[in-house]
Amino acid sequence: xxxxIINIGDELLLGQVVNTNASSMSKMLVSAGMDVxxxxxxxxxxxxxxxxxxxxxxxxxxxxxxxxxGPTKDDITKQVLCDFFHSHLIEDQTALDNVRRLFAIRGFExxxxxxxxxxxxxxxxxxxxxxxxxxxxxxxxxxxKVVVSMxxxxxxxEWLMQNRVxxxxxxxxxxxxxxxxxxxxxxxxxSFFSDLVEPWELALPKCIRLAYLPQAGMxxxxxxxRGNNRQTLQDAIDKAVEHLYPIAGQYIVGEDCETLxxxxxxxxxxxxxxxxxxxxxxxxxxASLFTAQAGASHYFRGGIVAYSNDIKxxxxxxxHSTLEQHGAVSEQTARQMVxxxxxxxxxxxxxxxxxxxGPDGGTPEKPVGTVWIAVASRTHTEAALLNFPGxxxxxxxxxxxxxxxxxxxxxxxx
Amino acid sequence: xxxxIINIGDELLLGQVVNTNASSMSKMLVSAGMDVxxxxxxxxxxxxxxxxxxxxxxxxxxxxxxxxxGPTKDDITKQVLCDFFHSHLIEDQTALDNVRRLFAIRGFExxxxxxxxxxxxxxxxxxxxxxxxxxxxxxxxxxxKVVVSMxxxxxxxEWLMQNRVxxxxxxxxxxxxxxxxxxxxxxxxxSFFSDLVEPWELALPKCIRLAYLPQAGMxxxxxxxRGNNRQTLQDAIDKAVEHLYPIAGQYIVGEDCETLxxxxxxxxxxxxxxxxxxxxxxxxxxASLFTAQAGASHYFRGGIVAYSNDIKxxxxxxxHSTLEQHGAVSEQTARQMVxxxxxxxxxxxxxxxxxxxGPDGGTPEKPVGTVWIAVASRTHTEAALLNFPGxxxxxxxxxxxxxxxxxxxxxxxx
Numbered sequence: 001x002x003x004x005i006i007n008i009g010d011e012l013l014l015g016q017v018v019n020t021n022a023s024s025m026s027k028m029l030v031s032a033g034m035d036v037x038x039x040x041x042x043x044x045x046x047x048x049x050x051x052x053x054x055x056x057x058x059x060x061x062x063x064x065x066x067x068x069x070g071p072t073k074d075d076i077t078k079q080v081l082c083d084f085f086h087s088h089l090i091e092d093q094t095a096l097d098n099v100r101r102l103f104a105i106r107g108f109e110x111x112x113x114x115x116x117x118x119x120x121x122x123x124x125x126x127x128x129x130x131x132x133x134x135x136x137x138x139x140x141x142x143x144x145k146v147v148v149s150m151x152x153x154x155x156x157x158e159w160l161m162q163n164r165v166x167x168x169x170x171x172x173x174x175x176x177x178x179x180x181x182x183x184x185x186x187x188x189x190x191s192f193f194s195d196l197v198e199p200w201e202l203a204l205p206k207c208i209r210l211a212y213l214p215q216a217g218m219x220x221x222x223x224x225x226r227g228n229n230r231q232t233l234q235d236a237i238d239k240a241v242e243h244l245y246p247i248a249g250q251y252i253v254g255e256d257c258e259t260l261x262x263x264x265x266x267x268x269x270x271x272x273x274x275x276x277x278x279x280x281x282x283x284x285x286x287a288s289l290f291t292a293q294a295g296a297s298h299y300f301r302g303g304i305v306a307y308s309n310d311i312k313x314x315x316x317x318x319x320h321s322t323l324e325q326h327g328a329v330s331e332q333t334a335r336q337m338v339x340x341x342x343x344x345x346x347x348x349x350x351x352x353x354x355x356x357x358g359p360d361g362g363t364p365e366k367p368v369g370t371v372w373i374a375v376a377s378r379t380h381t382e383a384a385l386l387n388f389p390g391x392x393x394x395x396x397x398x399x400x401x402x403x404x405x406x407x408x409x410x411x412x413x414x
Numbered sequence: 415x416x417x418x419i420i421n422i423g424d425e426l427l428l429g430q431v432v433n434t435n436a437s438s439m440s441k442m443l444v445s446a447g448m449d450v451x452x453x454x455x456x457x458x459x460x461x462x463x464x465x466x467x468x469x470x471x472x473x474x475x476x477x478x479x480x481x482x483x484g485p486t487k488d489d490i491t492k493q494v495l496c497d498f499f500h501s502h503l504i505e506d507q508t509a510l511d512n513v514r515r516l517f518a519i520r521g522f523e524x525x526x527x528x529x530x531x532x533x534x535x536x537x538x539x540x541x542x543x544x545x546x547x548x549x550x551x552x553x554x555x556x557x558x559k560v561v562v563s564m565x566x567x568x569x570x571x572e573w574l575m576q577n578r579v580x581x582x583x584x585x586x587x588x589x590x591x592x593x594x595x596x597x598x599x600x601x602x603x604x605s606f607f608s609d610l611v612e613p614w615e616l617a618l619p620k621c622i623r624l625a626y627l628p629q630a631g632m633x634x635x636x637x638x639x640r641g642n643n644r645q646t647l648q649d650a651i652d653k654a655v656e657h658l659y660p661i662a663g664q665y666i667v668g669e670d671c672e673t674l675x676x677x678x679x680x681x682x683x684x685x686x687x688x689x690x691x692x693x694x695x696x697x698x699x700x701a702s703l704f705t706a707q708a709g710a711s712h713y714f715r716g717g718i719v720a721y722s723n724d725i726k727x728x729x730x731x732x733x734h735s736t737l738e739q740h741g742a743v744s745e746q747t748a749r750q751m752v753x754x755x756x757x758x759x760x761x762x763x764x765x766x767x768x769x770x771x772g773p774d775g776g777t778p779e780k781p782v783g784t785v786w787i788a789v790a791s792r793t794h795t796e797a798a799l800l801n802f803p804g805x806x807x808x809x810x811x812x813x814x815x816x817x818x819x820x821x822x823x824x825x826x827x828x
Contacts, residue, residue, distance in 0.1 A: 011627045013450040014594070015441030016636065016672070020432050022455065027429030036427040038462065039455035041436065044625075048452065055469075105803070113605050131804070153628070155809050180428070191527050211458075213425045214567065222430065258430070277698075277719070283705020284691075284698035287719040291697020294773055294807050296721070302729070303719035305691070305701045311716035311759060315729065345725060359708055389519070390545070393708050395569050 001173045002037040003029050004060040006052050008067035008077055009152055010043045021066050021157055028161050029064075032170055033178050044068060049080045053147070061145060062169060067152030069117070069134035078121065078137075081149055085139055087121040094126050095119075095135040102133050124149075127164040132156040136164055146172060178226050179233045181241060184254040184263060185219040186406045193219060197248055205236050216398035218260060218406065253409055260405035261289040267412045268299040268349075275408075276345035277303035278316055278337040280328065281355035281371060285401050301345040306337065316340035327366070329354050331383045334372035338383075342376045349411060350376045351404050358391040371400045375407045382407060415587045416451040417443050418474040420466050422481035422491055423566055424457045435480050435571055442575050443478075446584055447592050449640075458482060463494045467561070475559060476583060481566030483531070483548035492535065492551075495563055499553055501535040508540050509533075509549040516547055538563075541578040546570040550578055560586060592640050593647045595655060598668040598677060599633040600820045607633060611662055619650050630812035632674060632820065667823055674819035675703040681826045682713040682763075689822075690759035691717035692730055692751040694742065695769035695785060699815050715759040720751065730754035741780070743768050745797045748786035752797075756790045763825060764790045765818050772805040785814045789821045796821060 005025055011017040019041060026036045037060050042048040049068070056063050068077030082088055096118035103110050117133045120126055124137040127148075134151035141147070148165050150157050185193060190212055194201075201210055207227050213220040223240060225233035245252070254263040268275055277287045287303035290296045304315050309328055312318040317340040318333055326332045334354050342350035355371025362368035369388035374381060386403055388396050419439055425431040433455060440450045451474050456462040463482070470477050482491030496502055510532035517524050531547045534540055538551040541562075548565035555561070562579050564571045599607060604626055608615075615624055621641050627634040637654060639647040659666070668677040682689055691701045701717035704710045718729050723742055726732040731754040732747055740746045748768050756764035769785025776782035783802035788795060800817055802810050 010623070010625050010638075011636070012437070013440055013453065014444050014625075014636070014638070015437040015439065015450075016596075016627060016634070018432060018434050018437045019453075023426070023429040023432045025429065026427055030428050036429075037457075038466075039427065039433075039453075041453035041455075043451075052452075108603075108606075111605060111609055113609055155804065155806050182430075189522075191525060192522075195525055195527055209424070211424050211428075213430060220430070222425070222428070224424075224428070279698075282702075283710070283714075284693075284701030284717060284719065285705075287698030288696075288702045291699075291719070291721065292808060292811065296697070297775070300697075300721050302721045302725035303698060304729070305698065305705070305717035305719070307705065307711060307714050307716045314758065315716070315718070344728065361711070390569065392569050394706060397706065 004056040087123040183221040217402035273348040276347040278341035278352040334374040338374035338376040418470040501537040597635040631816035687762040690761040692755035692766040748788035752788035752790040
């Protein structure tokens with residue numbers, strides 16, 4: 001079963017908004033055993049939306065459309081859907097009641113602009129959008145194909161997908177099984193890893209596809225199995241993973257996680273251990289990766305973003321003489337930061353980062369990309385020097401973050 | 415001049431990677447005066463890539479392709495380009511020298527897998543990729559249309575776009591002028607703002623298009639002017655903005671910035687003022703938004719992520735009795751946090767957040783979405799209570815962040 005996605009919005013073509021909708025929709029469809037054939041991003045123009053609909057209707061069983069349903073004047077999706085299905089707009093009572101309900105909750109008065117959100121093509125079925133005023137519309141063509149139009153606001157779309165659209169698609173079609181397995185690989189480059197596992201890769205059964213997903217400082221390996229029998233697929237995946245460990249197990253830091261932060265979160269939660277952070281060059285990025293995950297308060301004690309030197313002294317107890325002798329970007333400073341924050345927060349583990357993220361601020365001895373990372377437990381402190389080749393600030397922050405998380409994971413596991 | 419983008423990769427259709435390439439490419443093309451017609455995302459399959467190429471070549475002047483050039487086995491873009499241009503693979507000396515150079519820098523030995531990266535279709539021109547081993551390939555059809563293939567690794571693609579592809583496209587085509595103007599709007603919902611400015615919107619000249627880009631807790635208004643005379647466009651934009659202020663100026667917090675963090679960064683830098691943060695529910699998100707920007711070290715002193723109560727006491731000097739009497743999520747705690755961190759870090763301004771981000775952790779008196787934000791200067795402290803309706807953690811963190819930044823901006827400006 002093939003699904004295609006159309007994301008509508010000039011803001012997407014202008015690059016002013018990152019299209020996170022496409023990835024979150026795909027993820028939900030794939031988990032539900034459906035296959036995403038194509039994602040098309042088009043502007044707020046009738047002709048372009050109509051063309052994409054016509055084209056994808058020929059190749060896909062269902063088309064999911066987001067965007068163009070807001071109350072403002074740049075939104076025209078409904079008109080296009082009317083034309084496409086030879087229908088016309090009517091005021092839908094369910095949609096109107098929903099708009100009224102949401103305005104009552106917020107204590108606002110209903111404006112004519114908002115009342116117009118209850119207008120929908122007559123031929124569609126309205127799926128109630130509990131979180132927003134824009135309606136979700138389900139269209140079914142005579143040949144059984146389906147078009148669904150949803151608002152582009154991410155949290156409304158996600159709620160609608162999960163509670164309305166995906167269940168109804170599963171019911172309408174008979175979806176194939178897909179099983180994904182992720183392995184997080186760290187400490188080896190993509191091409192070296194590829195060479196190492198080549199014989200294993202060539203011996204994989206036909207039902208399994210392999211993909212390499214390199215990220216800053218790490219590699220995600222994804223095995224995807226498709227077929228009709230869930231148990232057969234699961235067995236094939238299990239066997240493939242079992243055979244991989246003797247070959248490349250030393251580089252595999254975790255399974256079934258999308259990110260190192262997720263893996264560290266699971267490990268700390270399961271073991272009931274606590275964490276604190278002291279960040280200079282990563283500037284709060286590590287703390288925010290942990291605190292973005294629900295349940296972080298069970299293990300995350302707190303963090304210090306010690307950006308200037310005197311803050312490193314004042315809050316973390318880094319010695320003035322250390323900073324003068326060795327500088328802020330040094331093994332000594334990293335160790336004092338990590339031990340300082342671990343004691344201050346009385347945590348089981350701590351991470352510290354200090355480095356030069358760039359693009360400026362480097363010196364001949366310590367160029368941009370020089371980063372010290374330290375990880376401490378109650379009994380042991382480990383420090384590592386990293387030399388990233390690039391001058392890109394965001395990339396150096398991400399790489400430092402991933403290296404620090406990988407070091408933490410190793411410390412927790414050992 | 416129309417450009418279309420094809421982003422290749424199963425990982426994009428599986429939703430495992432967010433397609434940031436599409437937005438960063440679009441942004442660069444638009445700034446260079448080019449028009450992005452469509453973005454197509456397809457899987458690592460020959461037929462789908464070939465179909466997208468054929469289709470978009472008919473409607474676009476240029477097609478930019480990313481992905482499918484890595485050394486691993488799931489990458490097939492080059493084969494498709496050979497078929498499309500009736501060419502065949504040859505080893506390109508420039509590309510091979512580049513692979514050798516990069517391996518020498520890293521001190522690695524060249525593997526056969528990596529040597530294969532220097533194979534390119536004979537009919538293309540290789541544009542040197544200074545940052546990576548995958549080549550950038552420029553194809554020119556007899557009818558003048560252009561296809562460019564780039565690696566999907568974001569920082570390599572961005573560097574290639576900026577230094578190789580966009581300049582060459584500008585030279586090849588004669589691009590139209592586009593001027594964008596962003597206004598950041600805060601403190602009013604999209605539909606109310608739309609009603610307020612309707613007469614102004616209807617009176618906008620034909621060359622200007624308006625778009626509403628709602629984000630968590632704020633609204634970005636974008637005016638786009640297109641035409642052949644840059645000065646005429648600039649005058650039209652200036653006049654439109656001038657006319658908007660008397661109508662809605664009270665809601666406009668800034669111009670020419672993509673985000674509130676960027677605006678606050680500019681203001682603090684220009685005024686030479688310093689900042690510190692004390693975050694509970696935002697967990698480092700505010701600090702990391704500042705420190706992600708180059709030059710933050712000029713004004714950002716540091717931050718405390720005070721996640722657990724005893725850390726609020728120990729590091730920020732929040733009184734034990736305050737936490738007992740009023741709780742961590744209270745005006746009193748927020749005020750003590752912000753004043754504590756401002757004094758500790760000796761900064762001109764400070765921000766503090768304390769709240770319940772969700773999805774769990776709420777009580778009847780303080781449900782999920784209850785957030786106190788405080789902003790302090792050397793002479794004055796302001797605190798505000800927010801009640802966000804949703805239970806989504808990430809959204810509540812983003813909304814809290816934007817509200818805190820808006821409050822900071824007002825404090826700096828006043």
